Amino acid sequence: MSLESSSDDVLPTLQANQLSLHVGQASDKGVKASNEDAVGIRIPSGLMLTTKGIVSVISDGVSTAENGAQASAISVSNFISDYYSTPDTWSVQTSSNKVLTSLNRWLYGLGQDYRDARRGYVCTFSALVFKSCTAHMLHVGDSRVYRFRAGELVKLSRDHSTSVSETRHYLTRALGMDVNLEVDYKAISLEQGDVFLLTTDGIHDVLTDHEMSHFLLGFMSKHPQLSDQQCEQFCDQLVHKSLQLQSKDNLSAQLLYVARLPSQAIDDVYQRLASKPFPPPMDVGMKLDGYQVTHIVHQSQRSQVYRVVNQEGKAFCMKTPSVNYLDDAAYIERFMLESWVGNRINSPYVVSIAEQQQAKSALYYLTEFLDGLSLAEWLVHHKKAPVEDVLRLVKQIELGVRAFHRKETLHQDLKPDNIFVTRQNTVKIIDFGSCHIKGIAEISTPLIRDQILGTADYTAPEVILGYQPDSRADLFSIAVIAFEMLAGELPFKGQLNKCHTRQDFLKLDYVSVYKLNPMVPEWMDKVLKQAMSIEPAFRQADTCEFIHQLCTPKQEGVTKVSVPLIDRNPLKFWQVTSIILFISLVISLLN
Incomplete structure (x- = not known):
């Protein structure tokens, strides 16, 4: 749209x-x-x-x-x-x-x-x-x-x-x-x-x-x-x-x-970014450009999200910037880029930006209204969910993330709170506030762009360590989410958020998901473990390869279990034992 x-x-x-x-x-x-x-x-x-x-x-x-x-x-x-x-x-x-x-x-x-x-x-x-x-x-x-x-x-x-x-x-x-x-x-x-x-x-x-x-x-x-x-x-x-x-x-x-060359004067850039005013914090019943607030969906230090309806009664989500950042040009740039990015990601598994016919009087943007619950809420009600249910949702998450990657854009903040599950069990990836867009990064600006890191529990090590990430950083986050859905708890015993150095990450103790949920096959655990490798080079090449491996049962080589002779053939066992003892006795007598 x-x-x-x-x-x-x-x-x-x-x-x-x-x-x-x-x-x-x-x-x-x-x-x-x-x-x-x-x-x-x-x-x-x-x-x-x-x-x-x-x-x-x-x-x-x-x-x-x-x-x-x-x-x-x-x-x-x-x-x-x-x-x-x-x-x-x-x-x-x-x-x-x-x-x-x-x-x-x-x-x-x-x-x-x-x-x-x-x-x-x-x-x-x-x-x-x-x-x-x-x-x-x-x-x-x-x-x-x-x-x-x-x-x-x-x-x-x-x-x-x-x-x-x-x-x-x-x-x-x-x-x-x-x-x-x-x-x-x-x-x-x-x-x-x-x-x-x-x-x-x-x-x-x-x-x-x-x-x-x-x-x-x-x-x-x-x-x-x-x-x-x-x-x-x-x-x-x-x-x-x-x-x-x-x-x-x-x-x-x-x-x-x-x-x-493009001007590098910060004052000039700020004046242009601040051309639209910030909306004030709104309560239920208030209106902005003909959209009436019916519910306050989310409030944080950085933004507000409201459920609004237009004059025809159609529902939308409205996201507005926080007045705490009224004079922060880098914040305003990032907020404006959210709708710019969302408008270019065309996928049924990514929340869509809503079309607006009239000019805006303030800084905000609208998305489609989603009826359902966040994946974080879903996890509360589905501890150690069946493997087939997890795969069905993870496939959709991967398809949504792939839509970002095809546009050379990293989401960088994949976590259950930023993934929505509708009443029709369709996944929708939301929140573009941490996206890294390669084409936009090439545009010089005097702004000191803040590097907003994702939630530490789901963020790839290279991001935390300050290295330049690629699509495998989002792959890491998907694997963590899949692990949590299957195991009912975070990988690495929930210690990812305590890692700040490379040595911290190398000391992490990985517990296999099938030990936490016996219904998960061992081959699937190997796929998840590879995707959560500390070194990006050791992970799958991309999210497409990861999801293929995760959804394709792997026939492990059949290992023949060695059954003791006494269990397989007791008579033969005692015959062999008697012969060995007889030979040992003869040898001892001769000596």
Whole structure:
């Protein structure tokens, strides 16, 4: 369900001024009959500029492949369109790699249709994605990416080619060359005034880095702050200069000038975040924007949750921020991101954000109203629940968590209080206040973002120890919850919340779940124990593998129980015993 458009205002508010570039590009076929190079730049506006950034791409079709020109054109146009179609919760690296992997396989497949390598779809590819205060470089082939800063030109990319003579070079990596693709990735911190130059080999094969640096330095001495027109003028002059030096290839260049970076002034950011007032604490019967409070569901130091009904009598849950944090910009940012995240997680096992037709007069958000009880309450009434009941609920929890992970988002606070079981026995994961969103983490902000840790009884060791967690941290939490549902108590004798150092975690004593609940099969305990390994690397690769193992009975090797001979064949036992005693007696007599 979609929120009103103002719900997305949280991202632009994190930066008082948005990123601004001045750009230009030029491409020429040179002495060749056709131009196999392709270039493209897209500068989006509004929310897309914040979440996805500015993209610049340059590509050179490999001349030994008949369809190199088509490959370069496809790679530029498709990368730009597909990159902006990826979820805005994804990081630049994840979005780009997924798009390039798909693009490479498509080009490779087109080439295979001809069954002739000379007619393949092969090209170089170099791209810069400018997001917030960082440039992300993606590179494969021998096109080049340079940065010009403080009068110095630095080559950021490396050529994926090998030389067999002074005039002959062969690519070792390119798009469409192989079914598997290895892309160079680099994140570069931006400074205002940075200049980035992208070229194909028609230019840098005839101009040395020193010559290009000298040429750019001279141009910028006349134009210290480049405009779009001047950026394009430089590219035209660079192409013309290369032609004068008798370049024998297509020639393409792009120039991008960082005119402005997002503001890092905390006061500016706070003013934008605080544009909507905090609602006051409300009692039953009070109204806000036409929603009347019928019950106070939850109150804490950080927030309030109310059951409200609209004018048609439809029930919702309303979450409001606590006035205790009225002047805390980091808290306001996190609260606003809760609805932003919830609006992007589409799963029947995650509480949905409610659509609102009218503008908000205050800071709050609505979710669907859930009728049932929390998993914490469920556990009170279902001590050592039947295995099949536990598996049915844990499967749904995993599906909900998987929806977060597909958006490159960690929940980070999975616990029974944040999991709801409806009257239809459907699980709903609630509360997005501790979520870590990879794509949002890339957006620079002057705020000191508070790292809200989950409840210690359910939180993975790496989170407590301050390491950077991944999806296996949520996996750990799911395993703890599953253990508690089966055993009727927390794992490690309930000592997780007392661990503060690595040594504390290593000293934990794991008690097998089947010892606490004999109805749990031993193979299931092994799956849970692995998922709760102190070292993330020892756990299952992801929640999908965990749930598969947990729900798939494993046939343990049949161990033959050794039954004593006296029980299996008493007569034979005494016969053998008598013979042994007789032999022992004879030996003693002979001695």
